[in-house]
Amino acid sequence: MRFSLSSVLVLALAAEGAVASSWFSKAAYNKWHETELERWLSDHNVPYPTPADRKDLENLVKSNWQAKVSEPYTEWSPAQLQSYLKSKGKDVQKGTEQNKDSLVSQVKGNWHETEQQASDSYTSVKDWVFDTWTDSQIKAFLDKHGVPVPQPRKRDSLLATARDNYDSIAKKTGETAAYPGNWLYQAWSESDLKEYLDERGVPVPQPSTRDKLIASVRRNARLSSLNMKDSAASASASANSAKESLSDQVFDAWSDSKIKEWADKNGIKVPQGSNRNELLALARKHRGSLTGDKVASSASSAFGAATSKAGNQYAQATEDAQLKGEDAFNQAIGSWSDSRLKAYLDARGVPVPQSGKKDDILSAVRRNKHKATTGYSAWTFDTWTTENLKKWLSSQGGKAGKKASGTREELMKQAQDVYASASKSGGSNYASATSYLAQQTDAVKDTTFDTWSDSELKSYLDSYGVPNYQGSNSNELRRLARNQANYFRYGSTTPGGTLYSRLAGGAQWILDQLKIGASSGRKEAGYQGQKAADAATESATAFSDRVGEAAQRATDRVKEEL
Helix, strand or coil: CCHHHHHHHHHHHHHHHHHHHHHCCCHHHCCCCHHHHHHHHCCCCCCCCCCHHHHHHHHHHHHHHHHHHHHHHHHCCCHHHHHHHEEEEEECCCCCCCCHHHHHHHHHHCCCCCCCHHHHHHHCHHHHCCCCHHHHHHHHHHHHCCCCCCCCHHHHHHHHHCCCCCCCEEEEEECCCCCCCHHHHHCHHHHHHHHHHHHHHCCCCCCCCCCHHHHHHHHHHHHHHHHHHHHHHHHEEEEEEHHHHHHHHHHHHHHHHHHHHHHHHHCCEEECCHHHHHHHHHHHCCCCHHHHHHHHHCCCCCHHHHHHCCCCCHHHHHHHHHHHHHHHHHHHHHHCCCHHHHHHHHEEEECCCCCCCCCHHHHHHHCCCCCCCCCHHHHHHHCCCHHHHHHHHHHHCCHHHHCCCCHHHHHHHHHHHHHHHHHHHHHHHHHHHHHHHHHHHHHHHHCCCCCCHHHHHHHHHHHHHCCCCCCHHHHHHHHHHHHHHHHHCCCCCCCCCCCHHHHHHHHHHHHHHHHHCCCCCHHHHHHHHHHHHHHHHHHHHHHHHCHHHHHHCCCCCCCCCC
16 A cells, blocks of 8 residues: 655645544543632732633633743843752853853753653642642641541651652542642641741742732742752762762872771771772772762651751751841841831731730741732832832822823832822721722832942931941942842842752752762771761751752742842
């Protein structure tokens, strides 16, 4: 039987179409309930008609799936794209630093997973959704639904129990499980939700509600899991590489007799008459006895030790780093005026302590560090530019529009007064004011401080009680201003920071421990080399399989800039 070229092409196209059709028919969302389709669209800010039939909803998910799930980086800014490439140890191609198309292409070549893998991951959410939870959060989930917690309480068994009971819990509560709703986070407080987002460098919706916080956690859960696994693998690989390099240095520092002594203690037979090169070769062959081969492969019980034992050095290191972050926040708010502190609480719907004492107010601010703002208020205008303020006042019409002139401070005061009046009177005026704010706030925060003059920046810093800006240049003033603004908005200077740097910080501690073994001469090298082995076995292995809990207590909460 003979085929013409056109027949072959038709068959080829038909086959290609069949493959594509088969892939889409197997997409995870094809089996989702209508409420799950609506939830996914809402989580990803995709408008959908109401009412809508299932086919319309599924098509909307399908048309947005690639940009939101398979290739989310296509919506990132050049700075975010560069940050990702840096986290993967890749240099940005020269001359493409601000070329988004080129950066997207570079990120695509280094992305976590393929489009098929991304889609497949949503066929069984339970397999990864708990990965970024702390042990206590998993336990609270099990307790909430009456599931006995395994004893002894190890992370492996907690995760297995949560996954094994996930479907039955959803069925028992009458909820969907493929793209889970708010029921999954019932045991989390709003502060827990915000802290989860803060720790992963996800900007928290401002102002926010519990529903918005959960939507943001749900939307970012998969990517957070991938990010941490990648960072864990990278940290583990770095530790393993350093282990091999540094154990060589330890052996080189030992005398022949020291190598023989070490070999005897570890049950390693040394051939009679071995020369130094042969001894070194034998030692390197059995280097695992010095530094522990488990650094990059076996990671289970060591994770618990690295995160829970009070006397463990790694746990102490991460706790110290966390305390530094808390201390930085405490120092910042210590300079704030009473009115600024009260505004912080007011923006979060937290009553100001009746005593009115500054110590009590400071205590309330510290307690609510991870609480999200609950609505618009006078503080919303705090970081708006002169031009933004003029536009807003003009949009309000009447006397407000006519008054749209003056310095930034004068305009801000006018805007605050207009908003306060609208808030008090309610009705259409208030609806109009909040509607405009909802449209403008996100656009304004992206360029915060970029166009401010030095005098405006200094005036802003004065309002926070920051005295040490004399002699600072414009960039330094902007940095200081952003830090204060981020403390006020998020309770942290790093709303865009990530766990990559925290895991890297933990890895650096491990490398520091290993380096000790090569730095102290022949006699000390033996002792410190073994000490490095203990530290590496106990701590570096935590990065490979048990990074979820470590992330919650990870290091370096304070970075100067986004």
